[in-house]
Amino acid sequence: MPRQYTYGPFRSRRLGLSLGVDILPKNKLCTYNCVYCEIGPTYETVSPEYRIKAPPSSNFRKELINILKYVPHLNSITVGYNGEPTLNENLLDFYSATLDVRNDLKWTNEPPLITLFTNSSTLHSDEIRERVKHFDLVLAKLDTATENDFINTNRPHKDSPDVNTIVESLVKLRKDMQNKKLAIQCLIYNSYREDFISNDNKENIKRLAYAIKKIKPDIVQLYSIARIPSEYFVYAIDEKRKKEIVKIFREIINNDLIEINYY
Numbered sequence: 001m002p003r004q005y006t007y008g009p010f011r012s013r014r015l016g017l018s019l020g021v022d023i024l025p026k027n028k029l030c031t032y033n034c035v036y037c038e039i040g041p042t043y044e045t046v047s048p049e050y051r052i053k054a055p056p057s058s059n060f061r062k063e064l065i066n067i068l069k070y071v072p073h074l075n076s077i078t079v080g081y082n083g084e085p086t087l088n089e090n091l092l093d094f095y096s097a098t099l100d101v102r103n104d105l106k107w108t109n110e111p112p113l114i115t116l117f118t119n120s121s122t123l124h125s126d127e128i129r130e131r132v133k134h135f136d137l138v139l140a141k142l143d144t145a146t147e148n149d150f151i152n153t154n155r156p157h158k159d160s161p162d163v164n165t166i167v168e169s170l171v172k173l174r175k176d177m178q179n180k181k182l183a184i185q186c187l188i189y190n191s192y193r194e195d196f197i198s199n200d201n202k203e204n205i206k207r208l209a210y211a212i213k214k215i216k217p218d219i220v221q222l223y224s225i226a227r228i229p230s231e232y233f234v235y236a237i238d239e240k241r242k243k244e245i246v247k248i249f250r251e252i253i254n255n256d257l258i259e260i261n262y263y
């Protein structure tokens with residue numbers, strides 16, 4: 001049976017051994033067109049209110065079981081790869097089917113986490129947060145905390161909320177999630193173009209740290225471009241810069257309960 005939904009499993013520095021699950025159509029569907037996107041440009045961004053109805057077919061369960069029985073040491077079943085997964089109205093149907101399969105199989109270590117990637121653009125919706133809060137681990141994107149940097153870096157659809165609203169929605173999500181884990185993912189990059197200011201600028205890094213301090217996530221994951229970016233003029237920051245940013249984050253956030261890692 002050809003695979004319809006899953007990728008891998010592959011080793012991820014942030015998740016361990018992870019099986020990717022794509023719940024969107026094969027063409028990228030996203031509210032953003034990030035300059036650094038590693039799956040190519042978004043030719044037409046969609047509004048955060050846009051929804052598709054694509055429930056899991058009966059093959060989803062079979063496909064998961066067929067793969068997972070060979071990897072009893074898996075660490076994460078990770079939803080999201082080809083855009084923004086919360087745009088699929090049936091997100092929770094995928095979650096429930098995955099949970100059933102996880103409960104039915106035998107695991108050599110802890111059972112894998114059911115993880116969700118989101119770009120955070122839809123989290124201002126109560127209905128979306130209500131769905132997202134079920135996942136064991138939510139990896140939520142926040143690369144910027146000033147409106148200019150948000151527009152330059154993530155190039156959101158015109159109906160996307162502003163960056164302050166996104167930060168507020170992450171504060172609410174943290175409260176909604178209770179005993180589940182929220183990780184904020186910050187991709188920081190640099191630019192070869194003198195007329196393009198990347199998100200690695202003093203003001204953005206400082207404001208980002210204050211936003212994280214307010215959100216109080218469990219984890220912060222700082223990383224940079226690792227594959228071919230959508231735009232030719234952006235490139236990865238180096239290890240030294242990542243360490244400097246982590247130091248700034250630690251000083252401003254000043255909360256030992258928040259784990260700050262870089263990759």
Ligand code: SF4
Nearest residue numbers: 030032034037083119
């Ligand atoms: S949010 Fe993710 S999928 Fe969408 S453009 Fe940005 S990096 Fe690509």
